[in-house]
Amino acid sequence: MGVFDIIGPVMVGPSSSHTAGAARLGKMARVILGESPTEATITLYGSFARTYLGHGTDRALVGGLLGFAPDDLRIKDSLKIATEEGLTFSFVISEQAADHPNTAEFSLQGASGNRIGVTGRSIGGGQIVITKIDSFKVEITGDYNALITIHEDKPGIIAEVSRVLSQENINIAQMKVARQFRGAEAMMVLETDHSISKQTLDTVKNIYGIRSAIVILPL
C-alpha cells in the first residue's frame, strides 16, 4: 500500500467497488478473450445484482468490455457506445448466492468467433480478482503481468514454461495450475514481475503440449 492507494484511484464515480472495480473486470474479460467482443451475456450476483443500476455497474462492465479504463468518462455512455461499436450485450440478474457479494460472470464471443467464460469479483477499492476462466479456477488480479497457458496435463510442460521464462530473466511472482481431471486439459496462470515479450510468448506457444497461451498486461 502506498500514498496513491489513499489519494486514489482516479476513477469515474460513484463507487470504487461497484463502478471502478466493475470497469476493471470488464477490461480484464476483454483481454482474456483476446479481441473485441461482439456478444456478451453478463450475469450479476449479490450486491452487484441488487444495486447495479444505481451504481452504473452495468455501464462500467460494458465500458470495460469496450476497453475503457476506470477513469474513462465514456463509461457513462458505454451502453450506447457498445451498440454503435457492434457489441450486443444482455444482463442476467441472478438470485443465487455467490461466493462473494460483488461477482460478475461474462459469457463472451469475439469478432473472430472465439468464445470464453470469465468470472470475477470486485473486492473493494477498485481491486479485482478473476476467479474462473471457462471451467478452470484461477486467481488473476490484474496487478501483474501474467501468462496464461492451456496445455496437456502431463509431466514436463510446466518445467519447460518456467525454463523459458527464467532464460529471459522473468521472475515468477505467483503461479497456479488447474485441470479439469487427470490427463485432460490444464490451465496455468503465471503472474510475473517483468513483462513478457511477444517473442517469449511465441517460444512458449511452440512448447510441445501447449495448446494456447496469452499474455495479460497489468491493468
Place this chain on the structure above:
Amino acid sequence: MLEIKYIADLVIAADNAGKKISEIVWQWECEQSGVLAESIWEKMQARLETIKISAYTGKQQQGKTFNGLVGGDAYRMAQTDQLLGGTVTRAVTYALSVSEVNADMGKIVACPTAGSCGIVPGALLATAELLKSDNDVIIKGLFTAAGIGTVIAKNASVAGAIGGCQAECGSAAAMAAGAVVEMMGGTPRQVSQAVALTLKNLLGLVCDPVAGLVEVPCVKRNGFAAAHALVGAQMALAEIESVIPADEVIEAMNQIGLALPSSLKETSEAGLAKTSTALSITARILK
C-alpha cells in the same frame, strides 16, 4: 527504511529530521515504491488537477445526478457565506461539488474512498485560497493526508463495509484536518492533535445509504465533514489537545467498527436506508 505504522511514527520522524510530515511521507513513498521523488511529485500533481476540476464544476451545475437524488447543492451553497464566512463556505461547496460529480459518474480521485472523496479536496482547496498559496502547498497537504490515511488503513480500515462511515468520512476528515494544520504552519504534534480531535468526533458514524447508493446521506455528509475538519484543524492550531492520542483514537475506531452490526455497514439493511422515504426511493430506482 522508514516505517510508518503509527501517527506517532510520523511525528517523531518529522521532529527528528526537522521536516514536515508531508516531506516524511513523500520520502517514504520513494523508498517503498522505488520510484523517483520527482515522478511521485508529478503523479500527485496530476491527481490535484483532477481534484480541482471535480471541485469547481459543481458550482455551475444545478441539475440532478442520473438517479435524481442529489445535485445542485454545491451551487446552492456557493450563493451565500453570510453565516459561516468564506473559508468554511468554500470548503463545504467544494466537498459537495466533488461528491456530486462522483454521484453523477464524473471523474474523481478517491480520497481515501469514492464515498468520502469530497472532504480532503474541500478543506485543502479552501485553505489554499485563504492562504493564497500555490499548488505546491496543496500537493504537500495531499502527502500529509496520504500519510494519515495510510496509518488508519493499516490499523483500522477506510472501508464503509468494514468500519462504517466513520472509516470513510471520519478518516477523510482526520486526513484533511492534519493536512490543513500543516498548510497553516502548524507543528507535527499539532497535526497529530488535529487527527485525534477530528476523528474522535466522528466515531460511531454508521454507513446506511439509501438504496445502497453513494448519494444519501453521503453527498451532504461530505460537506459537513469538510467543515468538521476545519474545526479540528483550528482547535489544534489553538493548542487545544485531545486527551486521547491519535493512535488510540484510531484503535478505538477499529474496535467500534468491529462492534457495529453489519446492517449498519454499507448493506442498507437499517438506519436511514430503512426509513419509509428511503424504501419508496429504493423501489423506484432499483425497480
